Amino acid sequence: xxxxxxxxxxxxxxxxxxxxxxxxxxxxxxxxxxxxxxxxxxxxxxxxxxxxxxxxxxxxxxxxxxxxxxxxxxxxxxxxxxxx
Numbered sequence: 001x002x003x004x005x006x007x008x009x010x011x012x013x014x015x016x017x018x019x020x021x022x023x024x025x026x027x028x029x030x031x032x033x034x035x036x037x038x039x040x041x042x043x044x045x046x047x048x049x050x051x052x053x054x055x056x057x058x059x060x061x062x063x064x065x066x067x068x069x070x071x072x073x074x075x076x077x078x079x080x081x082x083x084x
Contacts, residue, residue: 004034004081009045009055015068016054023056026075032082059084 006023010016020036027034039045045055052066058081069077 002033002082002084004032004078005037005057005059006034006078007037007039007057009039009048009050009057009065010053011040011042011045013053019054019056019068022069022071022074023078026071026078030075030079030082032078034078034082 004027006027008016008020008023010019016038020038023034023036027036039048045053048055048057049062050065054064054068055062055066056064056069056077058077061081063077
């Protein structure tokens with residue numbers, strides 16, 4: 001498995017913080033190497049095409065905008081990204 005690059009997009013709202021924590025839990029549970037970055041600047045968030053937060057980018061691909069994923073969905077995205 002390769003290292004997974006995860007970026008959470010959001011200004012620091014409760015859902016953005018929750019999403020980051022879910023990502024941290026998921027990588028531990030799956031056992032993959034991953035880096036988690038945060039983008040909190042509104043202009044940079046918009047540059048990624050996200051206008052509703054939280055947003056989530058995995059390995060350069062926008063997978064989520066404006067809602068929270070289920071834990072199972074998030075884990076599936078990370079597992080899939082680790083195999084690519």
